[in-house]
Amino acid sequence: QQQVRQSSQSLTVWEGETAILNCSYENSAFDYFPWYQQFPGEGPALLIAIRSVSDKKEDGRFTIFFNKREKNLSLHIKDSQPGDSATYFCAANTNAYKVIFGKGTHLHVLP
Amino acid sequence: GGIITQTPKFLIGQEGQKLTLKCQQNFNHDTMYWYRQDSGKGLRLIYYSITENDLQKGDLSEGYDASREKKSSFSLTVTSAQKNEMAVFLCASSIANQAPLFGEGTRLSVL
Numbered sequence: 001q002q003q004v005r006q007s008s009q010s011l012t013v014w015e016g017e018t019a020i021l022n023c024s025y026e027n028s029a030f031d032y033f034p035w036y037q038q039f040p041g042e043g044p045a046l047l048i049a050i051r052s053v054s055d056k057k058e059d060g061r062f063t064i065f066f067n068k069r070e071k072n073l074s075l076h077i078k079d080s081q082p083g084d085s086a087t088y089f090c091a092a093n094t095n096a097y098k099v100i101f102g103k104g105t106h107l108h109v110l111p
Numbered sequence: 112g113g114i115i116t117q118t119p120k121f122l123i124g125q126e127g128q129k130l131t132l133k134c135q136q137n138f139n140h141d142t143m144y145w146y147r148q149d150s151g152k153g154l155r156l157i158y159y160s161i162t163e164n165d166l167q168k169g170d171l172s173e174g175y176d177a178s179r180e181k182k183s184s185f186s187l188t189v190t191s192a193q194k195n196e197m198a199v200f201l202c203a204s205s206i207a208n209q210a211p212l213f214g215e216g217t218r219l220s221v222l
Contacts, residue, residue, distance in 0.1 A: 098169070
């Protein structure tokens with residue numbers, strides 16, 4: 001049973017477009033949702049995170065939209081660049097310590 | 112800034128061998144984690160530790176042992192390496208209810 005689900009295994013956009021990566025979850029007790037960016041050969045790097053008391057979090061070109069009632073969230077990458085091509089992981093906290101990850105979405109940004 | 116150092120970066124083992132992976136962090140974080148990353152399966156939690164000498168099992172703990180010798184270090188032992196096993200083992204650390212920060216990973220291949 002997958003507790004954190006990322007709807008697309010792969011997503012391709014053109015440079016300059018907004019990439020939208022979707023994530024849903026099952027456990028209504030989750031209250032903290034970080035997103036990570038991972039390049040080949042590297043560990044995941046924390047990109048942006050949101051708490052369930054908020055419905056939006058913005059950091060530069062990256063925005064999380066959160067819908068608590070529907071138990072889903074999305075990461076929007078505005079003005080996508082080829083350098084944004086990476087794997088993006090959605091994650092969620094079940095308690096203060098245990099963090100559960102989705103399977104990741106491979107984003108390809110074409111020049 | 113701090114850093115998480117995983118050793119070794121690459122590990123080649125033989126079937127049935129006991130293998131130990133090490134992780135050090137200088138963030139002074141209380142919580143440390145070991146995740147396994149397989150292609151297409153995201154990150155799966157093996158063990159985590161919320162303080163020195165504490166151990167908590169994750170979803171994938173069978174076949175592994177872990178040890179939190181001191182606050183800054185967390186080691187993982189593969190008790191019996193499986194033939195043709197290939198995976199990346201990621202160590203992370205965090206303070207309570209914050210997103211874990213990851214090391215670069217140890218890449219395991221079993222012959």
